[in-house]
Amino acid sequence: MTSIQRRIPVGTAYEVLVGRDLASVLPSILGEAVQRVAFIYPEPLEALTPPVIDVLSERYDVVQLALPDGEDAKTLEVCGAVWEALGEAGFTRSDAVVTFGGGATTDVGGFIAAAWLRGVRVVHLPTTLLAMVDAAVGGKTGINTGAGKNLVGAFHEPAAVLCDLDFLRTLPAAELVAGLGEVVKCGFIADERILELVEQAPVGSLTADSPVLAELVERAIQVKADVVAADLKETGGADGHPGREALNYGHTLAHAIEKRENYRIRHGEAVAIGCVYAAELALRAGLLDASTVQRHRDTFGRAGLPTSYPGASFDDLIGAMRVDKKTRGSVLRFLVLTKVGNPVILRGPTDEDLRAAYAAVSA
Ligand SMILES: NC(=O)c1ccc[n+]([C@@H]2O[C@H](COP(=O)([O-])OP(=O)(O)OC[C@H]3O[C@@H](n4cnc5c(N)ncnc54)[C@H](O)[C@@H]3O)[C@@H](O)[C@H]2O)c1
Ligand SMILES: O=C(O)C(=O)C[C@@H](O)[C@H](O)[C@H](O)COP(=O)(O)O
Ligand SMILES: [Zn+2]
Numbered sequence: 001m002t003s004i005q006r007r008i009p010v011g012t013a014y015e016v017l018v019g020r021d022l023a024s025v026l027p028s029i030l031g032e033a034v035q036r037v038a039f040i041y042p043e044p045l046e047a048l049t050p051p052v053i054d055v056l057s058e059r060y061d062v063v064q065l066a067l068p069d070g071e072d073a074k075t076l077e078v079c080g081a082v083w084e085a086l087g088e089a090g091f092t093r094s095d096a097v098v099t100f101g102g103g104a105t106t107d108v109g110g111f112i113a114a115a116w117l118r119g120v121r122v123v124h125l126p127t128t129l130l131a132m133v134d135a136a137v138g139g140k141t142g143i144n145t146g147a148g149k150n151l152v153g154a155f156h157e158p159a160a161v162l163c164d165l166d167f168l169r170t171l172p173a174a175e176l177v178a179g180l181g182e183v184v185k186c187g188f189i190a191d192e193r194i195l196e197l198v199e200q201a202p203v204g205s206l207t208a209d210s211p212v213l214a215e216l217v218e219r220a221i222q223v224k225a226d227v228v229a230a231d232l233k234e235t236g237g238a239d240g241h242p243g244r245e246a247l248n249y250g251h252t253l254a255h256a257i258e259k260r261e262n263y264r265i266r267h268g269e270a271v272a273i274g275c276v277y278a279a280e281l282a283l284r285a286g287l288l289d290a291s292t293v294q295r296h297r298d299t300f301g302r303a304g305l306p307t308s309y310p311g312a313s314f315d316d317l318i319g320a321m322r323v324d325k326k327t328r329g330s331v332l333r334f335l336v337l338t339k340v341g342n343p344v345i346l347r348g349p350t351d352e353d354l355r356a357a358y359a360a361v362s363a
Helices: 023-030 043-048 050-059 076-088 103-118 129-135 165-170 173-189 192-200 211-230 243-248 251-260 267-284 290-302 314-322 351-362
Strands: 003-010 014-020 036-042 061-067 096-101 121-126 140-145 148-155 160-164 333-339 342-347
Touching (some): 023 121, 023 160, 043 061, 103 129, 103 140, 121 129, 129 165, 173 211, 173 333, 211 243, 243 333, 267 290, 267 333, 267 351
Parallel strands (some): 014 160, 036 061
């Protein structure tokens, strides 16, 4: 039975619903004008789709589009094939896209919707923890290129995000842990209670049906919704706050590691390493104290996440770090903390500090 536990508005634009058995609310969001729905999902999740397809099929002509799994879907080739399929289906501006899957699927499906006819409605049904708390919320969509991660994309806000916690029941434990990477990141940038909840939870207790996990989901979505509502297109925050770039904590190194690993490391795992790196960098820049750096290692580690990366040298990664979207010209800009909940931008850290911080996470 449908149960909506929380409605979290993202400004005035749309809501993120958190609950269970949420597919039934889709028609009320999509409305009467929609005739065709492109249902985009990763092929391995086929067995989970019938309850959603059944709801959609009662009202709409459903075009089912199975994509490759995970990061393999975030390519121009996959987008091209889907756009051809939409053309063949006569997909119009009053039709809609529904994505169903993890963050890779919501990213590429969102981009497909953003570009088709220059923008059609999209509703995300995230099925991983990471996509519920982060990827599906906020309207960032995108794909990868040979030069790096998420280098092509668009801001395209969804009409709604439906976080159905029931889908977490089939999620492999390692994927759930990876999602905690973005949850803990939100704790460090904006909500210390998240850190306390993770620190106090018995190891292994944050499973799909845990009430603490449900609270973490709601808190992390709230952090993301608040930051996005204040700076939708990452143009900058007010009163010294870095705005949406705060959500990019840990991502400069994370994206470089993901590229280096051919996307075979999970995004949330790479983010955990990247946040420890950013903390080490802030320590060397005289911005952050050593105990908060240690708290990064302890809290990400307690969640089951890696906090070091011995897989490459600094010189192997710096090229990919330079294409980070926070870079301006040849000046690297890092999101760092001065304390928990106080993100700031560090411009042009010295080569010595960049290397020393990397040495501290690569041992
Ligand atoms: N747009 C944004 O703001 C934003 C934010 C964070 C991350 N991201 C992107 O999200 C992606 C990572 O997302 P992810 O961690 O969800 O990975 P993912 O989409 O690759 O999914 C991980 C794996 O879980 C499987 N899976 C998904 N739901 C399942 C379920 N309910 N049961 C069983 N298996 C399931 C998938 O098939 C896949 O194999 C990265 O590409 C990252 O860049 C985007
Ligand atoms: O929503 C944002 O803004 C974020 O930075 C959230 C990140 O967790 C996410 O991985 C995002 O896709 C990274 O964005 P990018 O601009 O560095 O590609
Ligand atoms: Zn991320």
